[in-house]
Amino acid sequence: MLITHEKWPRTAEEAEAEQGRLAGLVDVSTPLGPVRYIAGLDVAYAIDSSRVAGAVVVLDADTLAVEDMATAVMDVEFPYVPGLLAFREMPALISALARLTVEPDVLVADGYGIAHPRRFGLACHLGVLAGKPAMGVAKTAFVGRSAEPGIQRGEAADLVHDGQVVGAVLRTQLSTKPVYVSPGHLITVGDATRMALRLAAKYRLPETTRFADQLSRRALAAA
């Protein structure tokens, strides 16, 4: 899966302007079609944040068995700024995606989609540049408010921001802290929520995230 990205922003101002332009291309009203391969993406940082390891794992949609995986280690060139996470993590993720052999049908990122200050979180950025369905599952709150979802697995509450439903706060396991789901591109809030629940059949976090997380750490340690 090749993604070309010319002129990557170097300053926060340029980055925000870029998000403003690309945000208009996001589509979160098209239902997710048939899915055979699901990609999970995550990034690991060196203790001094000088280097970053991007990892992507591809799972079979039915069995959740690992079908493919790839990593990419490089120097970090953008600081961590809430709202601009994509500019820090995408270079490594794009590089890893280029090394895949199996073409995924949907990308599951560690972070947010449209539940973002400018409606353009990491999952949106990945989806738009890849031209594929993408969604995000985050572990902690960022933007938006919601009611507390019930304690049963599968219970969810709308994540609302600026009067719009931008995602869902989903309980993936009984009595565990909920996760934050939001669509990134070519997928709806409902489809993203169902996908997240299905991927988190056994643990609080989706299998995609768990696999990609450990893969990125191993790649960093081995580099």
Add this chain to the structure above:
DNA sequence: GCGACAG
């Protein structure tokens, strides 16, 4: 103006 703030 003051805090909060994905990873």
Add this chain to the structure above:
DNA sequence: ATCTTGTCGC
């Protein structure tokens, strides 16, 4: 994000 395995508790 990162330092970190087993262990106490529901």
